[in-house]
Amino acid sequence: MKKINLYEGKRVLVLGLAKSGTATAELLHKLGAKVIVNDRSPLEGNEQAEYLLSKGIEVVCGGHPTSIFDQNVDVVFKNPGIPYHNPLVQLATEKGVPVLTEVELAYQISDAPIIGITGSNGKTTTTTLIDKMLAADSKSPLIAGNIGNVSVEVAQEAGEDNVMVTELSSFQLMGTESFRPKISVFLNLFEAHLDYHGTVEDYGIAKAQIFKNQTSDDYAVINADDAQVVKLAEGINSTIIPFSVSKIVDGAYLDNGFVYFKEEKVLSIEQIVLPGKHNLENILAAVAAVKLLEVSNEAITEVLTSFSGVKHRLQFIGEHNGRRFYNDSKATNILATQKALSAFENNIVLLAGGLDRGNEFDDLLPYLKNVKLLVTFGETAEKLIRTANEAGIKQIKHVDNVEKAVPVAYEMSDSGDVILLSPACASWDQYKTFEQRGDIFIDAVHKLK
Structure with missing residues (x-):
């Protein structure tokens, strides 16, 4: 320190x-x-x-x-x-x-270089992937930030041989002045937290604080498929390393069924066990970040062939009488729920609801075609019910909370169904954190058994 x-x-x-x-x-x-x-x-x-x-x-x-x-x-x-x-x-x-915010203080005292990860969705998964890949290559990472380990505590223990892998929210980044990560990662930008920031523009500006103090000696890993992220990165001083799931770029990309970094074949997509197409973006971002620190392809492959997800993010809880239960409590906005719904083909029982941030749920409509039953709770219940009716969902049930939603979903579902908690809302109307909400869901599933 x-x-x-x-x-x-x-x-x-x-x-x-x-x-x-x-x-x-x-x-x-x-x-x-x-x-x-x-x-x-x-x-x-x-x-x-x-x-x-x-x-x-x-x-x-x-x-x-x-x-x-x-x-x-x-x-x-x-x-x-x-x-x-x-x-x-x-x-x-x-x-x-x-x-x-404490992220500023953590930077000021840290002896370790920092990888900072931000974006509307995928931060926790990407942060975890980077941490695991660095550890698999003996790079001595320390995970910190919005993922649960307080940055100032981690920074006090960090030495020059460590790497601080830090998940960063827009709320944290707004409170920085000198904060300068060695590698910044900006995953995506979607409408979120407008109750806090007011506009998408201000939300994006807060996220872009991650680039503010970087120099030509630093790197910015950005999503080349997200026009808003690309625009926010215009004119920054750091070296841009793009990633893309749709085109070949001078960074991390997909080609002919393989993950590449700068023309170097890393591994086959078929080897990856992490579910969901959306996770390919997180994987490419993580690959780009760790390759900048010379992590081996063997270490990357070791992680991607074994890591199946983080808690509360499309976490498979288990199967009971033919129903498969997934905990996606970290889906605190519409985009995250869109991606969760896209991970399954049909027969979805969706548990959703929570804090009302003033938005409607029309953007969910195209993703509800495979939802057979909606069980909703929290402040946004009536809005979600309106959206479900518009989507033509035949079965809709309103309950008090997540704990009551689980047995209702089970009783109204059939063998072969996926029962998915993906709230599309923050938890603060009923729960202190999304983790608490997810843990209650897990406990309720275990009670069924």
């Missing part, structure tokens, strides 16, 4: 706890900052706040009082999920105080 003095003696506000806020506050305290932590949850029963208090860190709980700014605040580190219309964030912006 680099010893930095950027925050020594500075008054730093850490806004929002959870794992990242707690780790950020503790690290800043070690770096000599005068830390004040603000969390909207009450102090009573707030274990993380109580822990930080025990370390001598000032904690304000139970709301977001603007009186925190009665004393000078030099920097704000906010939880990525906290919106910019939060009163303290607005006040910081008005006063010209930098508003950062």
Whole structure:
């Protein structure tokens, strides 16, 4: 870990706890900052706040009082999920105080080069593939970021011989100033998180922060099939390495049934066990990233012939009385559900619903032709029911939650059906995370057995 003095003696506000806020506050305290932590949850029963208090860190709980700014605040580190219309964030912006996320701090202290992966869909799968490929070639990767391992914790352990493989959301990237990955990966851009960003344009600009500080010594792995990504990469300083499932490019591509990187045959597509056509994009992106670090084709092949997917992303749970159950709880937007539905040919029982972000589901219509039953829940249930009626789905059932959806789906399905949880919505109306939603689905499936 680099010893930095950027925050020594500075008054730093850490806004929002959870794992990242707690780790950020503790690290800043070690770096000599005068830390004040603000969390909207009450102090009573707030274990993380109580822990930080025990370390001598000032904690304000139970709301977001603007009186925190009665004393000078030099920097704000906010939880990525906290919106910019939060009163303290607005006040910081008005006063010209930098508003950062822990990814910025992780970069500042990391001795290891960073591979940063962003995009609307496929981040977790691509991040996991890169991590596994590097590990198979003894490159000592450390996985971090939005995938579950807090970046500032990982960065403290990272040495020059490691590689930090970091999944990055638009929320995290918005809060960066100097962040500079050695290799950036931009998978795709689709309409998502408009409740946070407002427009697709602003969402794309936030994602493109991943390129901002790169130089000609760095690389940008981009999806040559996504016009919006290509446009956002125009004029960047890093060396562009494209990937494409539809054409031959000067990077990673498909040709005559094989995966190639710069005219080098890597492996046959038939050897790949990861399901779904959409995963070929993730695979090509991962191949491009690791080949830049001279990972062998043998290591890549070892991973792609054994890795069948990550938890909550088209995860096969098992079969019961002829029904196959798949957990795709990480499908928090329409595009992800489109891709999940495309992975199966017919007889799909779809479990969908969740947080209402103001969008309709018309873009799902072409993908519902093989859905025989919709079981829906959450805030968006009525919108999904309207879309299902328009698609001509004969069987539609509205239930309270995922746990109740599973036995209903089972009872109304037949042997040979696929029962797929792919919500097309965020989880926050009923669940803390998509992981919690997926785990509840898994438990409900096991109860059937």
